[in-house]
Amino acid sequence: MSEFGFIASIAESFASLPSNGFEGIGDDCAVLPVGNGESLLFTSDMLNEGVHFLRHAASPAEIGAKSLMVNLSDIAAMGGRPVATLLSIALPADVGEDWVAEFMRGYRDVAERFGVALVGGDTTRSQSGVVVDVTAIGRAADDCIKRRRDARAGDVIMVGDLLGASAEGLRDILAGRLDTATADVHRNPQAQICEGEWLGRQRCVHAMMDISDGVASDLVHILRASAVGAVVETTHIPAYAELENAVCGGEDYKLLFTVAADLADDLRLRFEKEFGYPIFPIGRITADNAGTISWLRSGEQIYPSWHGFTHF
């Protein structure tokens, strides 16, 4: 079963239980309204040695920083501000106190940068590799929360930064080239945390998520949730280098969002003024072809066999 199939089957099996006020599985975070026009957001991401990182190919501080960053990315992807985390970590016997101290230094650096508290967690032994699971908690005004289901026909589809560098870095790392610029990007992803919160406050932004499995896969989540289609102009995709890595590569942790067409240019100007770098329109949401991306190359339809990155 695929990861998405597994999640869908769980969501279905638990659907008959009380929701207790939570909006659950289906977005980057669960949402709990707490009154006064505010909600809390919740997300968990697990990183396993040998699957998400190689202990010989990343410093403990980098692993600590990345463990937190990928969770904050999910909060930002819904327009929230991260406020706290719980950290569970399983440590094998060959991991010493120095390794743990460096891991925590990397984790703390990111926590400090974004003003996030560490409020709980667990530490256990591991019979095998290092396992890290982080739960992040965010806050957002109810009317700033961006969901996958809110894309509208006519919206401009935008991505928040260059794509594909992380995938190229992973390829370098797996080939033993640990010191390339893209290997560094893969080990030290810079998610768009403040940018996500800022985009949350823009009413012209409709749907949003972060890109963790590639546009080819992640955009489909928005299309299915919103019951719309998309036309994407591949020459407009801001690829770090190879287009296929930009479309299908994992772990970019950049934002993917849709914007009311008449306000899209204004948003681009204001974003660049606020953050000093551009965002990129890559296509349009369509009323037809729900759940499907039509790919263009300079306006001509193409039929690539692109799939997203698979973690599972």
Place this chain on the structure above:
Amino acid sequence: MSEFGFIASIAESFASLPSNGFEGIGDDCAVLPVGNGESLLFTSDMLNEGVHFLRHAASPAEIGAKSLMVNLSDIAAMGGRPVATLLSIALPADVGEDWVAEFMRGYRDVAERFGVALVGGDTTRSQSGVVVDVTAIGRAADDCIKRRRDARAGDVIMVGDLLGASAEGLRDILAGRLDTATADVHRNPQAQICEGEWLGRQRCVHAMMDISDGVASDLVHILRASAVGAVVETTHIPAYAELENAVCGGEDYKLLFTVAADLADDLRLRFEKEFGYPIFPIGRITADNAGTISWLRSGEQIYPSWHGFTHF
């Protein structure tokens, strides 16, 4: 470094970061007041194959149920009502769909019994064993939350049920005796979820926590947090069989709490009327000997070398 030393060093290193309204590390859960006299509670517990369970010695449904139960126990231990969980699970290649379906059935059975929603999580591959990390979210009225720091000199110390069966079950399991009554208790802990919420509403209950590492270890957390001492009469400890397992054994997941002395007998009567089984007074909180338990046997002081169960 011990688990408690590790947690203390992390708590210290993060103390200078903003709390964002959270009451953090130091109790069974983190606490976030959300207004209208209510707070949310947060806790995470990780279970690792080979450390917390043996895949050949427990059914997948039992592992699923226990993963959730131990987290709900932490919510109940502060007087809260569990409302939702996030479940992260790492699965090795030799775990099939049937195993996962049975795991989820056990998890769902407990979730249904206590009306808890599943609102998020993560699924990943594992290069080694099964790893499960659950974050549980609870709710409580602010004035029902029980903390470790609120024990008062003169309080009666109580435990919520018989102790030590889980430790004896673990001994059986490690000796290959999987079908004993206590092995079943170890695999299927019955935490005092509804009892904890009920005790939360009793103003005469001052400090509370759950017993996961044995009274000898866990009571010291209450004593240190409250800056008080304790005298415990060992003949009053409700041991399932051996006293040492009741005092030092792990994973009982029963409640440990202190009660205003003049209302303790009344509470015992009302608890038994409500739940159909008794709670047990085992000693008194003292103003002197802060952080220390004095052990008595039929009134005579004894000096056992008892330590709590160590997971780390």
